[in-house]
Amino acid sequence: MRGFRPFFLKELREIARTWRIWVLPSIVVVFALTGPVLAKVMPEILRSMSSEQLGGAVISLPEPTWKDAYAQWVKNLTQIVTFALVIMLGGTVASEVRSGTAIMVLTKPVSRPAFVLAKAAANAVLVTATTLLGAAATWAVTLAVFGEAPLRPIVQPTAAWLAWALFLVAVMTLASVLVQSPSGAAGVGIGVYAAISIASLSRWAVEHTPAGLIGAPGALLAGDRPPLSWPLAATALIAAAALAGAAVLFARKEL
Amino acid sequence: MTTDAAVELAGVTKRFGDVVALDRVDLRVPSGVIFGFLGPNGAGKTTTIRLLTGLARPTSGEVRVLGREVTSAGFEVSSRVGYLPDVPAFYEWMTGEEYLAFVASLFGLESSVAKKRAGVLLEAAGLAGVRTRIGGYSRGMKQRLGIAQALMNAPALLVLDEPTSALDPIGRKEVLDMIEALAGKATVFFSTHILSDAERVCDEVAILDRGRVVANASVDEIRSRAGRKVALEVAGDVERVERAVAAAAWCRGVTRVGARIEAAVSDPGSAQRDVPAIVAAAGAGLVRFETVEPTLEDVFVELVERAS
Structure with missing residues (x-):
């Protein structure tokens, strides 16, 4: 693993000084800040629409609460943010190989597994920090808008999604080693996501595989207790295998 | 090794x-x-x-x-x-x-x-x-x-x-x-x-x-390793001189640009002795005569062409 530390530090600096600091954090923070506000005003908007544009038909909606704000946060994480993550991570390894920067590094005393794993680790740091920042922003704005924002109902779904997101980091690292183009790797990632989503229709898959993490944030927010032990263990195992596979395959690859 | x-x-x-x-x-x-x-x-x-x-x-x-x-x-x-x-x-x-x-x-x-x-x-x-x-x-x-x-x-x-x-x-x-x-x-x-x-x-x-x-x-x-060359510049009937040089026993090939003739030679010494006489016999004047040092490019072209 020679070269891991300097290359990992380079990755962190690259995140801080390039477009990467803006894409994922911007999306997450914008959703975090606007979600609670939208949850608050959406019933008002719908009520005004119903009286003016629906010919006097009245839509009866309950008063919004902090749960609606948290539901917005969870929906955005599990849908838009997940896709943004997959697309962003498509170039994890492939873009450096294509641009030629990888050979400048790998002809120095840097092991190829260190190169791959440092990238995965830096992406994991970015995803974790962004998710925590977004959750904190959602909690703070929810408290300001609704006057109430319990911690546990936002921490549990966010933690479940974070486990899923870190799994995606590992899978996308492997995809980015296997496929030479960033868009191709993103396509593989979307394919994996689609396959796991389909698998989540199976009760056994939900109880024993990463498919259980797809619906977990929503279920936890609803106050359910979805089975998470097996899905988390299987996710960790598959993520570790994906990272190991990425490291081994990249070490064998000719550049 | x-x-x-x-x-x-x-x-x-x-x-x-x-x-x-x-x-x-x-x-x-x-x-x-x-x-x-x-x-x-x-x-x-x-x-x-x-x-x-x-x-x-x-x-x-x-x-x-x-x-x-x-x-x-x-x-x-x-x-x-x-x-x-x-x-x-x-x-x-x-x-x-x-x-x-x-x-x-x-x-x-x-x-x-x-x-x-x-x-x-x-x-x-x-x-x-x-x-x-x-x-x-x-x-x-x-x-x-x-x-x-x-x-x-x-x-x-x-x-x-x-x-x-x-x-x-x-x-x-x-x-x-x-x-x-x-x-x-x-x-x-x-x-x-x-x-x-x-x-x-x-x-x-x-x-x-x-x-x-x-x-x-x-x-x-x-x-x-490259063949040696001589170059001569003549005044008069250049084509006649070119033909005469090409017919010499030591000549392996001739190229001409204007009044300058370049000849690949097997024996530079013989070429140096014979060229003035060849030019005179053709009724032309010898303006310049020199031995050309082969460049890396000459060798490169020769070797690559030979290989193909």
Whole structure:
């Protein structure tokens, strides 16, 4: 693993000084800040629409609460943010190989597994920090808008999604080693996501595989207790295998 | 294989599917020389360099760098080699100074050593005080930074892939000056298809054509393999003189541009004795007569044409 530390530090600096600091954090923070506000005003908007544009038909909606704000946060994480993550991570390894920067590094005393794993680790740091920042922003704005924002109902779904997101980091690292183009790797990632989503229709898959993490944030927010032990263990195992596979395959690859 | 060589290839073949990029290549680069690796585009130069740097593996044969087999040497080789690819790619958000500091950290250099060395190399590369990010560098600046980063570890072997091919004349001169300054301090292995560059700075060269080494010797020795030539400039019936020269026993071929006739000769001494008489017999006047020193380009063209 020679070269891991300097290359990992380079990755962190690259995140801080390039477009990467803006894409994922911007999306997450914008959703975090606007979600609670939208949850608050959406019933008002719908009520005004119903009286003016629906010919006097009245839509009866309950008063919004902090749960609606948290539901917005969870929906955005599990849908838009997940896709943004997959697309962003498509170039994890492939873009450096294509641009030629990888050979400048790998002809120095840097092991190829260190190169791959440092990238995965830096992406994991970015995803974790962004998710925590977004959750904190959602909690703070929810408290300001609704006057109430319990911690546990936002921490549990966010933690479940974070486990899923870190799994995606590992899978996308492997995809980015296997496929030479960033868009191709993103396509593989979307394919994996689609396959796991389909698998989540199976009760056994939900109880024993990463498919259980797809619906977990929503279920936890609803106050359910979805089975998470097996899905988390299987996710960790598959993520570790994906990272190991990425490291081994990249070490064998000719550049 | 001997051990005093910086680079040794023995029976190296590299295939890409059905395509044979390198065909049983044998090559030896003595330590301490500036070595030119010549060949037309597509000859296999970059493939050879990818094998030397461990970016690719030979299909068969053995590649030794600094006495170690590359594929099994681990970091023992890479920590003593500097490498510049044909189109160096950098992290464009860094400055040149930051990039050299990053390279130093990959080699595990102490920060005081790294800072001092980076300063010297940036100065030598004409990049001292440049605060622009690398993304704003010209091609020449990137090439010079590329050489500087390749020297950060004070390498025993510097491998440069076409370091001058995309540069303007001034940029080429600067890069060649940098290479020349390394004479005696490190072994320099550089590929090029610009023969005048090799002729200017190299001690030894190898010529690669379609995956095969067709010559590997010192520049003088390679030059001596070329047939000698004489050139004469005449006033009068040039065509008659040309025909007479072509008919001489020592003449191996004639070319003419205007009043200048150039003849490849098997025996320069006989040509020197006979030419004035031939010109006089043709009723022409001899304006100029000289023996032409063969250039590396002459040998290169001759060897590559012979091989094809």
